[in-house]
Amino acid sequence: MRNRRVVIVGAGFGGLQAAQSLANSGADVLLIDRHNYHTFVPLLYQVATGQIEPEYIAYPIRTILRRSLFKYHKPQVQFLMAEVEHIDFSGQVVKTANAAINYDFLVLATGSRTQFWGVNGAEESAFSMRSLEEAVALRNQIFDCFEQAIQEADADRRQKLLTFTIVGGGATGVELAGALVEMVRGCLRRDYPTIDSKEVRIILVQSGDRLLVELPKKLGIYTHKKLRQLGVEVYLQTRVSQVTDGFVHLDNEEIIPSQTVIWTAGLEANLPGVSEELAVAHKGKIVVHPTLQVLEHPNVYAVGDLAYVEQNGKSLSGVAPEALQQGVAVARNIRLQMRGKSPKPFNYFNKGRLAIIGCYAGVGKIGALAFTGFLAWLMWLGVHLVYLPGYRSRLLVLLTWLHTYLSSDRHVRLILSSKRTNVQNSQTDLHYLQESR
Amino acid sequence: MRNRRVVIVGAGFGGLQAAQSLANSGADVLLIDRHNYHTFVPLLYQVATGQIEPEYIAYPIRTILRRSLFKYHKPQVQFLMAEVEHIDFSGQVVKTANAAINYDFLVLATGSRTQFWGVNGAEESAFSMRSLEEAVALRNQIFDCFEQAIQEADADRRQKLLTFTIVGGGATGVELAGALVEMVRGCLRRDYPTIDSKEVRIILVQSGDRLLVELPKKLGIYTHKKLRQLGVEVYLQTRVSQVTDGFVHLDNEEIIPSQTVIWTAGLEANLPGVSEELAVAHKGKIVVHPTLQVLEHPNVYAVGDLAYVEQNGKSLSGVAPEALQQGVAVARNIRLQMRGKSPKPFNYFNKGRLAIIGCYAGVGKIGALAFTGFLAWLMWLGVHLVYLPGYRSRLLVLLTWLHTYLSSDRHVRLILSSKRTNVQNSQTDLHYLQESR
Known part of the structure; x- marks a missing residue:
């Protein structure tokens, strides 16, 4: 009898964990990522x-899938770098540009993408920060703005270059605002x-009435106060109605000249093309049974940001530990199915939540205990260090942080790139470079 | 009396060294780089x-120009990130997209670019390795070829993806060939x-009759022997006549199917637009007096790869120590000129030459002594570690090497990018992925 084949699409937290947990299961495991x-x-x-x-x-x-230095000729899990173009559930085939791969079990772990809520110009003009490429593009933009600003004699254009607007007051928006403050206070x-x-304006725009809505109210209030102390301009109950090149339009009619707009206001599920519609919940997330199987196919699972999973009547919030635990659960359920047994419901064990603000401040909630300040900051760094894959990355990140x-x-x-804003004060002498002399 | 202004164009080894050596000279120094x-x-x-x-x-x-943590409000040298578009020698003005900058003294240090010698298709299809962006693009290509190759069922196309051709048998070509061997033997x-x-072919094509022509003959012969032992196919006295997408055409009529062609066969001077022609030598290099002043203007200097400098009747070869020493000499000469004195001739002190082959082998020449093997390899690493700017980079590179x-x-x-070769075996099952099971 041939081995069963498990195909996992997506090597984020959920997919990668499922692949690792399926090593030595007796199945042929193939992990695919673009x-x-x-x-x-x-x-x-x-x-x-x-x-x-x-x-x-x-x-x-x-490297992650290689289990040991001395077993390299027998990989437990195969990897394929490819974009999945289509999934045929009835034929049980995953299609990439170069191949059609049959599966017995399929794990969908393709995650999420930025949701722009149909706001005019947001997708075209705002930066998002969901991938390494996007993060590097944002870094290029931020430092380029400073280089441009010192060459800019016109006060309005200079102010625009020095204004950074973050849309979305969740953990990502808060982290980014804090990190920008640290940058301005430090090296800049x-x-x-x-x-x-x-002169540097850091603006955080949040549609709700407080920051970090996933966390207890008092932590959101603390975060708000802390960011204001650090000089961040926080707009609550404000939505962005339009982003044009160099301007953010708010729904209170205010228009903020801002060369850099960073969009962290929401995610939606990111499913590849499929042969038939699956049941979806809000944000396009796939509805799954408590076992994480999709409703339509008992041999297809969905995990992480892609899946709509409820626990105690509330949907999970899309953080890494959820995806990791789902990856483990899916591997266990596939092993059960391979032995002819029934899969078991997934149960999320919430170890707590942490968010970092920066400048030695963070917030956290473990069980019923909510805490703020230096301890939360330090815990955030510690936890993220521990979860980084590979001791080398851990050491280097620790050294860099220190x-x-x-x-x-x-x-x-x-x-690194040179998509440069065109500043127009040609032929002026650079007298403003010399103010400090 | 206002301070004299020195403008330095290019922050490579020569320009950066000139800027650092001019700190505290009493001049306003402006370093420009793109x-x-x-x-x-x-x-x-x-x-x-x-x-x-x-x-x-x-x-x-x-960061380099900042001399001390506690003097940051008084920078010794200003920096401007800009592309120099034009230089007007008679008006003494350097023009960027945004500004026109007057100078009293000008240091041209804009280096070199890859020279393709008019070979058909080379500029379009071959990779070069003169900038960080180009090196990252080459890294993407090399690893992408391996990812593509394991998905390729057609033997010819697979071999093409696994063939890497390096054109040019100078230090860069040799280093790259050795590093590719190390990579194939190690992680791949x-x-x-x-x-x-x-299956992996590494080909090194050299027009001359030996490798490393800048070094004594026996070192070139040792390098050739060593690379052949390591499995590199070395073609001597062979020129590339054409590069087409996926093929290298040699002047001996041989056509090598090779997805990746890396061009290290020569450099030419890279001067920005200027108001009048300057005297040039071969490869477009600017002819300078022994003082490094250009022939036409006593207040304009050229250094590094841009300048044609002779010593003992032989032209210098374009290595970093030459540019560094020229940077120091130019700074000294400008200081002399500011005090109304005559600039002095530049005299290159040759500390020796080293080249690394890889796999614990290198070659070197110090004074009359030529040596090969492990010692030269270790010395190469040591010397380059010492010359890296910043103790942090030194530490990290050392850790990484270890x-x-x-x-x-x-x-x-x-x-990081996804400029992917289009492999065409669509809809085949991935049986070849499983050969090792």
């Missing part, structure tokens, strides 16, 4: 703000002595 | 082969168990 690396998404904001090297949070998938003050740190906080410097400030 | 970082070019080949992170060899120029064997290392050689692994294997 990239050859796994991205540690929670630290993307540190890449975007020049704190750590992109390579530290992107780990080659083949040293590197651009002609820019007064008060160095960053001791020197308040940023090392990765490279502007 | 990038905001200095690239440590000698290690680009390690970026291209996934050995080190690109960020380790690209150092923010503002583990990560792609279905690829036999004998780890790489202990584990023979490559950590930076990210394929």
Whole structure:
């Protein structure tokens, strides 16, 4: 009898964990991803703000799957770098550009993409931060704006270059705002002595009435207060109605000149083309049984941001530990099915939630205990360090953090592309470069 | 009396050194570069082969120019990130897209670019390795070829994907060939168990009758022998007549199917637009007086790859130590001119030459002593470590090297862009993925 084949689409937290948990299951496991690396998404904001090297949070998938230095000729799980173009559920075939792959079991783990809610110009003009490429593009933009600003004699255009607007007051928006403050207070003050740190505007726009809605109310209030203290302009109960090149239009009629707009206001499920519609919940998420099987096919599972999973009548919120635990559960259920047994319901064990604000402040909730400040900040860093794949990345990120906080410097400030904003004050002498002399 | 202004165009080894040597000279120094970082070019080949992170060899120029943590409000040298579009020697003006900058003294240090010698298709189809972006693009290509190859059922197309042709047998070509061998013997064997290392062809094409023509003959012969032992196919006295998509045409009528062609066969001077022609020597290099002043203007200097400098009747060869020493000499000469004195001739002090082959072998010449093997390999690494800017880069590169050689692994294997070769065996099942089971 041939081995059963499990195909896993997507090597994010859920898919990768499912693949690892299926090693030695007796099944032929094939993990497919469009990239050859796994991205540690929670630290993307540190890449975007020049704190750590992109390579530290992107780990080659083949290295992760290699279980031991001495077993390399017998990989437990195969990997294929390809874009999945179509899935045929009745034929049980996954199609890529180059191949059609049959499966006995399928795990869908293709995650989410930025949701722009139909806001005019947002998709075209705003930066998002869902992939390594996007984080690097944002880093290029941020540092380029400072380089442009010191060459800009016109006060309005200079202010626009120095205004950074973050749309969305969830964990990503808060982290990014805090990291930008740290950057302005640290290396920028040293590197651009002609820019007064008060000139730099960091704006956080949130549609709800508080920040971090997933966390208890008092943590959102603390975060708001802390960010205001740090100089971030926080707009609550405000929506963005339009983004044009260099301007953010708010629904209160205000128009903010801002060269850089970063969109962190929502995600939607990111499913490849399929042969038949699956039942979906809000944000296009696939409805699954408590066992994580899709409603229509007992041999197809969905995990992570792609799946709509309820627990105690509430939908899960889309954080990495949920996806990781779902990956383990799916592997267990596929093993049960292969032995002719029934899959078991998934049960999320919530170890707690942490969010980092920056400048030595964070917030957290473990069980009934909510806490704020330095301890939460330190715990956030510690937890993320532990979850990073590979001891090498862990060591390098730790060294980089220590160095960053001791020197308040940023090392990765490279502007690699040159999609440059066109500043128009040609032929003026650079007198403003010399103000500090 | 206002300060004299020195404008330096280009922040490579020569320009950056000139800027640093002019700090505290009493002049207003402005360093201009199109990038905001200095690239440590000698290690680009390690970026291209996934050995080190690109960020380790690209150092923010503002950080280098900052002399001390506590003097940050008084920078010694200003920096401007801009592309120089035109230089008007009679008006003494450097023009960028945004500004016109007057100078009293000008240092031209814009380096070199790849020279394709008019070979058909080379510029369009071959990779070169002169900048960080190019090195990262080459890394993407190399690892993408392996990912594509394991998905390719057609034997010819698979062989083409696994063939890497390096054109040019100078130091860069030799280094790259050696690094590719190390890669194939190390991580690739583990990560792609279905690829036999004998399937991977590494070809080095050299027009001259030996490798490393800048070094004594016996070192070139040793290098040739060593590379052949390592499995590199070395073609001597062979020229490339054409590069087409996926094929290298040699002047001996041979056509090699090779998806990746890397062009390291020559450089030419890279001067921005100027108001009048300057006297040039071969490869477009600017002819300078022994003082490094250009023939036409006593207040304009040229250094590094841009300048044609003779010593003892022989032209200098374009290595980093020459540019560094020229940077120091130019700074000294400008100081002399500012005090009304005559500039002095430049005299290159040759500390020796080293080239790395890889796999624990290198070659070197110090004074009359020529040596080969492990010692030269170790010295090469040591010297380059010492010359890297910044103790942080030094530490990280050292750690990475130690780890790489202990584990023979490559950590930076990210394929960041997706300019993918189109493989055409659609709809086949991936049976070839499973050969090793």
